[in-house]
Amino acid sequence: MRMVTISSMLLAGMLLTQSGCVRKRMTIVSNPPGAQVFIDNHEIGTTPVSTSYVYYGTRSVRLQKDGYESVTVERNFDPPWYEYPPIDFFAESLLPTELRDERVLEFELIPRQNAASEVVRDRAEELRGQARSGNVVPLPVPMIPAASPPLGR
Numbered sequence: 001m002r003m004v005t006i007s008s009m010l011l012a013g014m015l016l017t018q019s020g021c022v023r024k025r026m027t028i029v030s031n032p033p034g035a036q037v038f039i040d041n042h043e044i045g046t047t048p049v050s051t052s053y054v055y056y057g058t059r060s061v062r063l064q065k066d067g068y069e070s071v072t073v074e075r076n077f078d079p080p081w082y083e084y085p086p087i088d089f090f091a092e093s094l095l096p097t098e099l100r101d102e103r104v105l106e107f108e109l110i111p112r113q114n115a116a117s118e119v120v121r122d123r124a125e126e127l128r129g130q131a132r133s134g135n136v137v138p139l140p141v142p143m144i145p146a147a148s149p150p151l152g153r
Contacts, residue, residue, distance in 0.1 A: 024053050026077075026103040028061065035065035035109060047107075053077070061105060068109040075105060 028037045030047040037044045040060050044051050047063070056079040062072040080101055 022099045022101060024056075024101045025050055026053060026105060028063070028105045028107070030063055030065070030107045030109055032065070032068075032109060035063040035068070035107070038062040038064075063107055063109065065109055067112055069112050071107055071109065077103060 026039075027050040028039075028044070028047055033047050035047045037047055037049050038061070039051070041062075053059075056077045058074050058076045060072065061075055062070065064070045
């Protein structure tokens with residue numbers, strides 16, 4: 001009887017020390033690479049970038065890169081089957097292995113389009129007309145300071 005108790009305790013100890021867990025990780029990739037990534041308005045890094053997360057649900061993902069249109073999307077992270085109660089208890093506590101939930105989000109960045117010259121010209125004419133009629137006050141031209149001689153001469 002005492003032997004059964006000791007072996008039961010050893011088995012329980014092994015299960016507790018070998019208990020599993022779930023590693024949640026997302027990787028954001030963009031084409032072209034090098035875009036700044038913000039998840040829920042927190043800067044993560046530049047693509048390609050990976051980060052871990054704790055909770056499932058909807059995430060706001062924003063990418064920014066000079067010369068490209070900014071991209072903001074809402075992505076829903078649905079939990080896998082082993083994260084629903086009561087299965088999650090066994091998956092995170094009793095399985096003798098680690099489970100990995102890895103998500104990859106891929107984005108194709110679009111080059112920023114410059115306004116067509118006709119649109120710019122039409123807008124300039126509209127603003128000139130408003131300024132002449134007194135509806136718009138032109139902005140003052142900033143003064144550029146005169147060049148000063150280099151220090152130490």
